[in-house]
Amino acid sequence: MEIKNTVALVTGANGGIGKHYIEALRAMGASRIYAGARNPDTLADLAAIDPQQIIPISLDITDEQSVRAAAVECKDVTLLINNAGIGLLKGFISVADLSSARAEMEVNYFGTLSMCRAFAPILKANGGGAIVNMLSILGRINFPMNASYCASKAAGFIMTQGIRAELAAQNTLVIGVMPGTVDTAVSQDFPPPKVAPEVVAQEALQAVIDQVEDVYPGEQAKEMAAQLLKDPKALEKAMAMMLPH
Numbered sequence: 001m002e003i004k005n006t007v008a009l010v011t012g013a014n015g016g017i018g019k020h021y022i023e024a025l026r027a028m029g030a031s032r033i034y035a036g037a038r039n040p041d042t043l044a045d046l047a048a049i050d051p052q053q054i055i056p057i058s059l060d061i062t063d064e065q066s067v068r069a070a071a072v073e074c075k076d077v078t079l080l081i082n083n084a085g086i087g088l089l090k091g092f093i094s095v096a097d098l099s100s101a102r103a104e105m106e107v108n109y110f111g112t113l114s115m116c117r118a119f120a121p122i123l124k125a126n127g128g129g130a131i132v133n134m135l136s137i138l139g140r141i142n143f144p145m146n147a148s149y150c151a152s153k154a155a156g157f158i159m160t161q162g163i164r165a166e167l168a169a170q171n172t173l174v175i176g177v178m179p180g181t182v183d184t185a186v187s188q189d190f191p192p193p194k195v196a197p198e199v200v201a202q203e204a205l206q207a208v209i210d211q212v213e214d215v216y217p218g219e220q221a222k223e224m225a226a227q228l229l230k231d232p233k234a235l236e237k238a239m240a241m242m243l244p245h
């Protein structure tokens with residue numbers, strides 16, 4: 001699949017990585033880019049770059065009605081980029097209740113699933129296309145300082161595998177993107193190393209072209225993925241050590 005002349009939809013387009021997806025899609029010649037945001041007014045500057053090419057849409061991925069409306073409005077999509085997500089930096093046991101864990105599941109798992117379900121028939125009608133799910137290396141290993149986020153991204157990882165299997169017959173490529181720390185506002189207090197958001201977008205779109213299903217952008221994610229194959233228990237212990245006592 002080429003990016004040139006694709007019609008893409010990016011969720012969370014007003015976020016740190018979302019903006020770079022839009023830029024990379026533009027640079028690689030996408031013909032139309034639907035930019036989804038809960039508040040499309042936040043996309044005014046982005047859309048002003050090329051109003052013919054970048055079309056802001058109102059989209060809350062946790063709201064079934066909003067997702068359905070997007071599917072009605074964007075029937076020509078061939079590339080769905082599920083980038084929207086939240087991470088609340090909470091533990092499993094140290095929290096007062098389950099509200100943060102539920103909120104992360106609602107956006108990162110159910111919201112992304114809802115988008116895949118709504119757009120699967122559209123991708124099929126348009127020849128197959130591709131879905132890119134923004135996951136995290138933290139969906140492969142727990143980081144106790146952001147524990148329930150990891151669980152929601154792990155659910156997203158398993159979901160991505162299952163959707164890949166279900167959509168293989170309609171020729172839809174399903175990609176999981178698993179960066180380490182990305183240099184955006186949400187990770188400003190995290191220590192280095194950090195991968196640049198433009199690198200994440202570029203590696204993900206290159207994976208669409210090369211048909212690579214599991215993408216680990218940046219050195220940190222690649223090293224952790226290698227460690228998960230070599231010695232997953234050592235990585236688990238190292239992550240646990242980072243929790244202050």
Ligand SMILES: NC(=O)c1ccc[n+]([C@@H]2O[C@H](COP(=O)([O-])OP(=O)(O)OC[C@H]3O[C@@H](n4cnc5c(N)ncnc54)[C@H](OP(=O)(O)O)[C@@H]3O)[C@@H](O)[C@H]2O)c1
Nearest residue numbers: 012014015016017038060061083084085136181182184187
């Ligand atoms: N930054 C990192 O270190 C890192 C590492 C690995 C993976 N990721 C993943 O990469 C993706 C983008 O992260 P980021 O760093 O760009 O974070 P960000 O700047 O906070 O962007 C997240 C985007 O998701 C949107 N969003 C949240 N809830 C939504 C909902 N219910 N419906 C629609 N949109 C919603 C936000 O929109 P609002 O403005 O409306 O809140 C925002 O545009 C996320 O899935 C994140 O988990 C990030």
